[in-house]
Amino acid sequence: xxxxxxxxxxxxxxxxxxxxxxxxxxxxxxxxxxxxxxxxxxxxxxxxxxxxxxxxxxxxxxxxxxxxxxxxxxxxxxxxxxxxxxxxxxxxxxxxxxxxxxxxxxxxxxxxxxxxxxxxxxxxxxxxxxxxxxxxxxxxxxxxxxxxxxxxxxxxxxxxxxxxxxxxxxxxxxxxxxxxxxxxxxxxxxxxxxxxxxxxxxxxxxxxxxxxxxxxxxxxxxxxxxxxxxxxxxxxxxxxxxxxxxxxxxxxxxxxxxxxxxxxxxxxxxxxxxxxxxxxxxxxxxxxxxxxxxxxxxxxxxxxxxxxxxxxxxxxxxxx
Amino acid sequence: xxxxxxxxxxxxxxxxxxxxxxxxxxxxxxxxxxxxxxxxxxxxxxxxxxxxxxxxxxxxxxxxxxxxxxxxxxxxxxxxxxxxxxxxxxxxxxxxxxxxxxxxxxxxxxxxxxxxxxxxxxxxxxxxxxxxxxxxxxxxxxxxxxxxxxxxxxxxxxxxxxxxxxxxxxxxxxxxxxxxxxxxxxxxxxxxxxxxxxxxxxxxxxxxxxxxxxxxxxxxxxxxxxxxxxxxxxxxxxxxxxxxxxxxxxxxxxxxxxxxxxxxxxxxxxxxxxxxxxxxxxxxxxxxxxxxxxxxxxxxxxxxxxxxxxxxxxxxxxxxxxxxxxxxxxxxxxxxxxxxxxxxxxxxxxxxxxxxxxxxxxxxxxxxxxxxxxxxxxxxxxxxxxxxxxxxxxxxxxxxxxxxxxxxxxxxxxxxxxxxxxxxxxxxxx
Numbered sequence: 197x198x199x200x201x202x203x204x205x206x207x208x209x210x211x212x213x214x215x216x217x218x219x220x221x222x223x224x225x226x227x228x229x230x231x232x233x234x235x236x237x238x239x240x241x242x243x244x245x246x247x248x249x250x251x252x253x254x255x256x257x258x259x260x261x262x263x264x265x266x267x268x269x270x271x272x273x274x275x276x277x278x279x280x281x282x283x284x285x286x287x288x289x290x291x292x293x294x295x296x297x298x299x300x301x302x303x304x305x306x307x308x309x310x311x312x313x314x315x316x317x318x319x320x321x322x323x324x325x326x327x328x329x330x331x332x333x334x335x336x337x338x339x340x341x342x343x344x345x346x347x348x349x350x351x352x353x354x355x356x357x358x359x360x361x362x363x364x365x366x367x368x369x370x371x372x373x374x375x376x377x378x379x380x381x382x383x384x385x386x387x388x389x390x391x392x393x394x395x396x397x398x399x400x401x402x403x404x405x406x407x408x409x410x411x412x413x414x415x416x417x418x419x420x421x422x423x424x425x426x427x428x429x430x431x432x433x434x435x436x437x438x439x440x441x442x443x444x445x446x447x448x449x450x451x452x453x454x455x456x457x458x459x460x461x462x463x464x465x466x467x468x469x470x471x472x473x474x475x476x477x478x479x480x481x482x483x484x485x486x487x488x489x490x491x492x493x494x495x496x497x498x499x500x501x502x503x504x505x506x507x508x509x510x511x512x513x514x515x516x
Numbered sequence: 517x518x519x520x521x522x523x524x525x526x527x528x529x530x531x532x533x534x535x536x537x538x539x540x541x542x543x544x545x546x547x548x549x550x551x552x553x554x555x556x557x558x559x560x561x562x563x564x565x566x567x568x569x570x571x572x573x574x575x576x577x578x579x580x581x582x583x584x585x586x587x588x589x590x591x592x593x594x595x596x597x598x599x600x601x602x603x604x605x606x607x608x609x610x611x612x613x614x615x616x617x618x619x620x621x622x623x624x625x626x627x628x629x630x631x632x633x634x635x636x637x638x639x640x641x642x643x644x645x646x647x648x649x650x651x652x653x654x655x656x657x658x659x660x661x662x663x664x665x666x667x668x669x670x671x672x673x674x675x676x677x678x679x680x681x682x683x684x685x686x687x688x689x690x691x692x693x694x695x696x697x698x699x700x701x702x703x704x705x706x707x708x709x710x711x712x713x714x715x716x717x718x719x720x721x722x723x724x725x726x727x728x729x730x731x732x733x734x735x736x737x738x739x740x741x742x743x744x745x746x747x748x749x750x751x752x753x754x755x756x757x758x759x760x761x762x763x764x765x766x767x768x769x770x771x772x773x774x775x776x777x778x779x780x781x782x783x784x785x786x787x788x789x790x791x792x793x794x795x796x797x798x799x800x801x802x803x804x805x806x807x808x809x810x811x812x813x814x815x816x817x818x819x820x821x822x823x824x825x826x827x828x829x830x831x832x833x834x835x836x837x838x839x840x841x842x843x844x845x846x847x848x849x850x851x852x853x854x855x856x857x858x859x860x861x862x863x864x865x866x867x868x869x870x871x872x873x874x875x876x877x878x879x880x881x882x883x884x885x886x887x888x889x890x891x892x893x894x895x896x897x898x899x900x901x902x903x904x905x906x907x908x909x910x911x912x913x914x915x916x917x918x919x920x921x922x923x924x925x926x927x928x929x930x931x932x933x934x935x936x937x938x939x940x941x942x943x944x945x946x
Contacts, residue, residue: 268619268909269600269626353774354787376714376774462715465773466920481597483909 255497261490268484279491288467289475289492295382296471296499300450302386303393308442310390311397315438316431318398319405320423329398336395344459347388351375351460378468381461385469389456393449397442404438405431444507451500472496551581554849555609557602558586559595563801567869568613574865575856582849596909603628610844611853614661615836616905621655623839630842631658632854639851644858649874652901653837661837664857665871667797668890669832669902670724671817675784675809678705678791686818690756693821694763700791701764709765710780710790713772713923716904716916717780720794721760723903724820724832725753731827732900739906741946745939751931756823758926769924778802785809794820796834800870800886812885819893831897834905835874907945914941 262279264272283289314332318325335343350358353373364370374384408430416426454473457463463470463478470478472492480489558568565588572584587609589598596619599612603623614620623629636642636659641650645663653661679686679696682703687693700708711718727735730749737743738750766772775783781799783790785807793799803809822828838857840850856862858875866873867882872891880891904912918934 268622269603269628270622353771354783354789373768373770373774376772377770378773464714464917464920465770466924467917478913479910482594483913484597484600485910 264487266486292475304446306390307393315401333395340455400438404435557609557612559589610850612839630840666835670820673793707767708791710783711766711772712777712780717777727830729753911945
């Protein structure tokens with residue numbers, strides 16, 4: 197039932213599409229587009245210039261720097277792929293790859309699953325949960341540095357910390373240095389980052405659920421579907437586009453994570469929370485090894501592209 | 517005239533008058549000639565920034581033709597990244613405030629600094645700064661830095677009532693210090709030293725222990741990598757550090773990694789759960805300003821206990837200095853400011869903010885009792901700059917991480933592993 201409803205919705209969408217029937221029109225369309233080329237270029241050139249200055253130039257410059265040995269204010273020395281070779285033999289960098297993977301998977305899993313679950317709940321009573329949704333989304337708008345300082349006070353190592361005092365209700369005198377313990381520090385950062393990040397998946401999934409045509413849901417009710425069946429066969433599958441976008445955005449954000457780590461642990465203790473983003477900052481800004489930091493940036497860029505290009509291709513294909 | 521002839525001689529008299537006239541006229545000319553904009557690269561915040569504003573205002577009052585422009589670098593913690601970015605971005609200033617000797621060398625190697633050896637005497641710095649202070653500002657044999665304030669980094673802060681209540685005398689020897697830790701633990705303090713090992717402050721203990729073990733010569737050689745990190749003097753210092761840890765000074769490594777020095781200060785002066793803190797003189801301002809304590813009454817400091825290894829007359833110090841640039845637009849005004857910063861007027865402003873000055877013009881009686889005590893201790897010591905600020909950037913990072921690993925396991929085997937790891941990094945860094 198649900199499948200047929202979805203199919204119907206899809207068919208309806210195709211029929212109403214302006215390019216839906218389109219294999220016979222290309223010649224006319226192409227001619228018209230060619231005729232528009234000068235005007236199109238005129239319109240697009242300012243954007244291209246801006247794009248070249250703000251994106252292409254820094255990108256090319258970063259890649260160029262990654263082939264140089266630069267220490268502080270000293271003169272750059274061309275070393276070819278030396279920085280890349282050194283990176284992959286540097287135990288500190290290899291450690292950051294693992295930490296980044298854990299952080300990325302951890303935050304993405306928590307934020308997207310929690311955001312999706314809350315979206316499902318909220319979708320049963322959209323009006324009544326408005327304030328709730330706004331409050332959760334507000335955390336997304338808070339700077340990670342600010343939320344980091346809030347989490348520092350919550351995770352204080354003594355009994356005055358919120359987490360310790362809550363656990364202390366059941367185990368008097370409990371005090372654990374959550375951010376000082378290499379075994380718990382990364383998990384605490386994942387929790388802190390997820391707290392502020394859950395608002396976006398909530399909104400994306402909620403929007404996806406709200407986008408389900410009412411006719412589909414009404415048809416399901418009329419056919420006697422139970423709420424669980426409606427959720428399983430209609431709401432869950434049709435919320436997946438929102439989930440995919442949420443996963444994509446969270447993956448990108450997590451790969452580049454820096455602020456919350458800087459504030460909460462500074463990459464420690466003993467480098468246990470140092471991600472590629474933090475490593476990049478440490479090498480480039482603290483030690484001012486710009487070439488080495490640039491090489492780490494390029495690696496991060498490749499990782500981001502590996503994640504984003506399939507998603508972009510998929511979204512673009514969907515747009516056709 | 518005859519009298520004069522008898523005492524001085526005519527030529528001597530004339531040359532004296534001429535010299536005096538030149539000095540007077542030269543000084544007047546100097547004061548008149550100085551004009552235009554003086555650009556100072558300033559990265560300090562809070563009270564320090566306020567103090568700098570006062571210093572600049574006072575300088576301008578003395579030299580009305582000069583205007584001061586501050587190139588403010590906003591930074592949390594290490595400001596060198598911001599300073600480098602500003603310089604690489606094409607900013608040109610006349611003076612740079614600096615506190616890292618390794619950074620001074622980097623700037624000098626990049627040709628940004630102006631050597632002061634030729635002007636040192638003309639600027640009057642030879643009479644206001646002793647040779648040992650001048651030496652602190654030298655890189656590769658050239659005087660660049662004019663130190664204007666310094667701090668004792670081998671003083672251990674404590675709250676007087678805690679020691680008194682526990683029946684502990686201020687420890688003078690290492691053995692007394694270890695015994696005091698045990699007494700304080702018995703009195704209910706779980707962590708007599710709330711070790712701030714989150715970032716860098718755990719290195720303070722090692723650095724003074726290194727000085728007291730090998731002296732300033734060994735510390736200087738280690739900073740220059742003229743001896744390896746696997747040298748016995750480094751291992752001996754770490755073994756002394758291990759004695760402290762094994763006496764139960766500091767809690768678990770996780771507790772040590774949880775906080776920086778400010779949290780340790782809170783534990784001692786606010787929560788009253790810890791006793792000793794080895795860190796710089798800025799604790800003085802925090803104790804007075806944030807905790808409302810009275811200097812010398814509620815809290816004090818004692819100099820690092822003696823180890824009896826022949827180097828107990830050494831202290832670790834930090835200092836801030838002014839560096840003159842080679843590309844600044846107004847070298848005359850920069851030179852005038854270098855003279856001013858060690859003048860009686862400037863040292864008084866520094867003292868008002870609780871900062872000691874190395875200048876002979878400084879009146880130490882203006883300082884508070886704890887600051888006076890620290891100043892006297894430094895004056896009586898062979899001093900060595902904080903090791904962490906002397907090391908190259910990538911090495912200091914590894915050094916601090918390896919010291920964290922040492923705190924996790926202070927065994928002899930791990931001391932070997934930790935020193936070998938730092939040495940491996942040092943081999944690439946120099």
